[in-house]
Amino acid sequence: MSFQGLGAVVKRLLITIVFFSVAFANSLGQGVRVATAANLQSVIGALKADFKKRSGIAIEPIVGSSGKLVAQINNGAPFDVFLSADMDFPQALYKKGLATKAPVAYAFGKLVICSRQNIGFANWERDLLAPVVKKIVIANPDVAPYGVAAKEALQTQGIFDDVQSKLVFGESIAQVNTYITTGVVDVGFTSQALINDPANKAKLYWQAIDPKLYTPIEQGMILLNRASKNAGALKFYNYLQSADAKRIFAKYGYK
Amino acid sequence: MDLSPIWLTLKLAAITTLLLFLIGLPLAWWLSKGRSVFKIIIEALLTMPLVLPPSVLGFYLLLAFSPQQGVGKWLQEVFDIQLVFSFKGLVLASVIYSMPFMIGPIKSALQQLPSSLAQASYTLGKTQWQTFKSILLPNIKPSVLTALVLTFAHTLGEFGVVLMIGGNIPNVTRVASIAVYDSVERMDYASANAYSFILFALTFVMVVGVFIFNRYHAKSPLE
DSSP, X not given: OTTHHHHHHHHHHHHHHHHHHHHHHHHTSSOEEEEEEGGGTTHHHHHHHXXXXXXXXXXXXXXXXXXXXXXXXXXXXXXXXXXOSSSHHHHHHHHTTOBSSOOEEEEEEOEEEEESSOOOOTTHHHHTTSTTOOOEEEEOTTTOHHHHHHHHHHHHTTOHHHHGGGEEEXXXXXXXXXXXXXXXXXXXXXXXXXXXXXXXXXXXXXXXXXXXXXOOEEEEEXXXXXXXXXXXXXXXXXXXXXXXXXXXXXXXXXX | OOOHHHHHHHHHHHHHHHHXXXXXXXXXXXXXXXXXXXXXXXXXXXXXXXXXXXXXXXXXHHHHHOTTSHHHHHIIIIIOOOOTTSHHHHHHHHHHHHHHHHHHHHHHHHHHSOHHHHHHHHHTTOOHHHHIIIIIHHHTHHHHHHHHHHHXXXXXXXXXXXHHHOOOOTTTTOOHHHHHHHHHHTTOHHHHHHHHHHHHHHHHHHHHHHHHHTTTTOSSTTO
């Protein structure tokens, strides 16, 4: 095994360097790069197709948890528009002078509880305490707004401490959805967008969480400084506030 | 500064190294004897974690361990063991993930021993096992040590698999590499830096130790 181990490490490093140079070379092109919160991963495809049809401009979504995207933007990631899952993250970036205008709300997310098993959910706050429910996934509340909402709902119902030992944290809503649809967890809290997502093939039992139990998930966006040189970015930003975009958002389970 | 991810990582690496020593030693010995196509395929499979992205392993483990179907369902129903989101699951994943680092150095060292060594021992009436234990093993001590240290260090660096099947649970699956990722996401760069530095220091000391130890024993530091 002489050098095999080291060789693989060096090779991986080289591949990484090449990959990043390619990524940066691409970023110099004139596409519109949209940093997209993970809960939007299904609706962004529909928005992208519709916007392309209307304007001829292709957007390039980069999907991740809001917190991770903010960290990348703070470190000079080449994005034009940032679609967050909340208002605080874009507000913080705007305060730092990384955006040209104050954040605008483009959608309200809905929190749902769901499972691949027919749990019923009529009294979900009691169902979750049952021994048959071993693992419950929520998004990491430190970085994902849907995780904050899920934690709030559990706290409002007074069962957060009781279920804490069952909690598993997805690093973004996308990982939460993976855990729910593969059935490795019994129950999960996620965005209603998962239920409305045509790409999801798993049969899910779900119920909307009473909006009174959590602070509304107001999702905000900002136009980042890099977009000032990119007319397409402003067009997409305006399009997201149009009736056409609102219709698509509604279809995917947003208010 | 929460040090629990560091302890968890060290615990995972220690258990993984011990298990792999017990599994890897006989496997390496078996692989070192003869080159049938079957053995080559087995060895290739065990070496795959070196070249495959850890996320591939993570993905298959996620499918394999899901309590909804197959092996995962059986484990859950018969033994009440759940391997995703548990420390046991991380141990199993690490054993697969670090396998090449245990088997590689030991196997190549065994193959480099003159065959007359073992043959002389057989001629004197020793069994295969006695020969391995008291003749072959003492002759490849440096390689065994290298394998142990590399396996330990490599497990400290595990990330992709844990990200897929861990679930980031404090004191259960939140190992140091995940804590770094998590801290960066929370923009807590001070913690990220502390975890990173501790990991760097630990692994650097180990690798340097191996290189110095092997200066006189091997043609290349990783043998």
